[in-house]
Amino acid sequence: MKRIPRWHHVQPAQCQVMLLLVLMLLGPTTVADTGQTQRLALLVAAPWEGETAMVNDVVATYHALRQRGFAPEEFLVLAGPLTRSLLLAFLHDVQRRIGAWPSGEVWLSFSGHGTFRSTTAAEARPGLLLTNALHPSQEEQVLWEEVFAALQVPAAVQLTLLPDS
Amino acid sequence: MALVMKAEPGAELACRARNARFEHQGHPQERGVISYYAGQTLAQATTFAAWLQRIEALSSADLQAGRLSWFDQPSLQLLGPATARLPGEPVKVGVEQR
Numbered sequence: 001m002k003r004i005p006r007w008h009h010v011q012p013a014q015c016q017v018m019l020l021l022v023l024m025l026l027g028p029t030t031v032a033d034t035g036q037t038q039r040l041a042l043l044v045a046a047p048w049e050g051e052t053a054m055v056n057d058v059v060a061t062y063h064a065l066r067q068r069g070f071a072p073e074e075f076l077v078l079a080g081p082l083t084r085s086l087l088l089a090f091l092h093d094v095q096r097r098i099g100a101w102p103s104g105e106v107w108l109s110f111s112g113h114g115t116f117r118s119t120t121a122a123e124a125r126p127g128l129l130l131t132n133a134l135h136p137s138q139e140e141q142v143l144w145e146e147v148f149a150a151l152q153v154p155a156a157v158q159l160t161l162l163p164d165s
Numbered sequence: 166m167a168l169v170m171k172a173e174p175g176a177e178l179a180c181r182a183r184n185a186r187f188e189h190q191g192h193p194q195e196r197g198v199i200s201y202y203a204g205q206t207l208a209q210a211t212t213f214a215a216w217l218q219r220i221e222a223l224s225s226a227d228l229q230a231g232r233l234s235w236f237d238q239p240s241l242q243l244l245g246p247a248t249a250r251l252p253g254e255p256v257k258v259g260v261e262q263r
Contacts, residue, residue: 052194053195057204060196060201061200061204064205064208067256068208068253068255069253069254070253105252113182114182158249160166161167162167162203163167164200
């Protein structure tokens with residue numbers, strides 16, 4: 001679990017407005033008409049209340065990928081206090097966009113907190129923890145296997161995963 | 166392809182990702198440690214193996230210089246073909262200007 005900085009002041013109002021769902025893609029596909037590789041970068045930040053690191057990570061990753069030639073319309077950014085429903089809806093929308101790609105590249109970076117279901121390493125099912133509540137509800141956690149199931153990246157599309165959780 | 170934390174034997178169920186403060190435009194900025202080093206090295210890397218090498222080199226240099234604690238130093242591994250090329254094109258540096 002990530003260390004929570006002690007010097008952070010809790011600013012609920014700021015946290016609420018951090019909920020950004022930036023849908024920069026105008027259509028269901030990207031750069032389809034240019035003959036270039038179809039690609040999409042998904043940048044997800046799931047901070048707990050008062051945390052700033054995750055959104056900073058998204059901004060930095062955006063700039064790093066822009067340096068590598070990603071165009072602004074090749075990004076989808078989801079940042080802010082997230083729920084399971086919101087994250088899965090986002091991923092289902094992505095699936096709708098990439099599902100018919102014959103090839104291409106999908107980048108997925110997640111900056112947030114991790115969790116495991118199970119008590120033994122052999123049975124561990126890693127996931128994302130969307131709250132700092134002592135007893136998180138089902139709506140406040142998502143397993144990685146559920147993330148991949150929602151994305152359903154086509155076989156010929158390369159998925160690059162950078163989990164910081 | 167995935168760049169993930171290594172699990173030490175016996176600590177497979179521990180969460181290991183950290184946040185730390187790094188200098189950004191002259192000011193300290195809170196960042197995820199993995200994201201910070203991944204982002205700092207991403208632009209110029211060609212393959213996933215080269216990317217991991219750059220991350221390890223930069224974080225080790227920061228550790229030696231006292232900019233990163235040993236506790237926060239990332240220990241990463243690649244899942245997938247290491248020689249695969251990263252998405253996009255690497256930024257070329259060191260090109261002689263005329």
